[in-house]
Amino acid sequence: MPRGFNVESSSPPTIPASDTPDAQAGQGRRISSAPQGGPTRGSVGGRRRLVISAAALAAAGGVWLGVRKAREELGVRAEAEAARRYMAEQDYEQALPHLQRWVQARPASGEAMFLVAKGMFATGTMDQGFAALERARALGYPGREIDRQRGLALSGAGKHREAEPLLRRALEQSTAPDPAVEEALARTLLETFRLREAREVIERWIRDAPDDARTYLWKAIVDRKTDTENDVLIEDYTQALKRDPGNIEARRELGGLYLQLHRLDDAAKEYESLLARSPGSHDALLGLAQVAMERGDEEQAVGRFRQAIEAGPRDVRPLLELAKYELRLGRVEAAMSDLDRALKVDGSEPDVHYLRSLAFTRLGMKEEAKAEREATDRLRAEGEVLKKLQMQLLNSPGDVEAQVAAARWMFEHGHPDEGVRWGEKILREHPGHTQANLLLADHYAREGKDGLANFYRLRAAPGPSAPR
Known part of the structure; x- marks a missing residue:
């Protein structure tokens, strides 16, 4: 075994003593492996290896x-x-x-x-x-x-x-087109009856979203409410259809405009396209019936009217058109049958009462005819009230009392969905408005929705600053 090798240590052998300078200088002097009381070379090496191993493990862990x-x-x-x-x-x-x-x-x-x-x-x-x-x-x-x-x-x-x-x-703050914001602002302005401002925003929306059909549909809403010429409306719907040929609303409204202008071929084309895209559409069937009647094809017209009645039982228009045709032919009893049905569908429509007055007159029922004429005059006068309210809102969009009057008119004339829409619009901006809350409370009470009725009735209790 070489001299100086520590058996108990795992360290490598030490240098042999005979090879050291001390061994050569002092013959036979024994060289101890380490100074008295200090660590051995083997133990120092072992610790060094442990440190290296620990460092390697730490590095591997890292x-x-x-x-x-x-x-x-x-x-x-x-x-x-x-x-x-x-x-x-x-x-x-x-x-x-x-x-x-x-x-x-x-x-x-x-x-x-x-x-x-x-x-x-x-x-x-x-x-x-x-x-x-x-x-x-x-x-x-x-x-x-x-x-x-x-x-x-x-x-x-x-x-x-x-x-x-x-x-x-x-x-x-926008440095690029922002159609989403333009749409939202246009909606806000439309629903607060600020139509002129809405038109400006919609025109910007059209420039920034040139492929969006809705921009022209929204423009048409403003154009209709501001009595714009029919040619402008036709262009609105035509542009919408260029961008979305399957748009049902644009197709229906364009057909109606053509019919109003007696452009029968154009109207028929739009209604046929609408019927192809939406089979069973009562609007398309009614339009085609009116086109056929104007062309003199009475048999086809009557068939289409009956189809429209079946497809849209809550639409009074085909019943009225059929009643006009029956009266023209002198078939008063048949006309009265259609008009009785129309009365149940929408008793607030003045033309229902006007046609009934004609039918009663032909039947010699003078008192009934007089009552229907009075109803016609009353409903037409009330319709003029609504037109004045709409004009008032157009000129003063923030007039809350005009909004309440519009909501009340809708409830009183058989248009509860519109009444609810107006009432909720008012309450979003004036939650404590007494009259608006009461209108909704009464509506829901009539519908048997007692929870909602009580909710709005409680909100109607006037607070210190609640508008009445």
């Missing part, structure tokens, strides 16, 4: 942790990209699980929370959506984007007074 963190980061990025993609495609159901995992992994991500808010608005959970928006703001997401999204959500919820300043600011 590499492993780094790989793990890199994998986690890649996973989070994948979730974020998937969430962004599905949100852009408006596929909120697919986006939700990716958003949830993104938020769990990065709870301080303002972008993730902002997209959560958008998803909530899209699925109707408005309160949570607004809360998520404010959380995104607190996490540092850009305030301009948050205010823009808040304006869009408020407009969609009908809270136009709160939405408008946010939407206008978003358009002012």
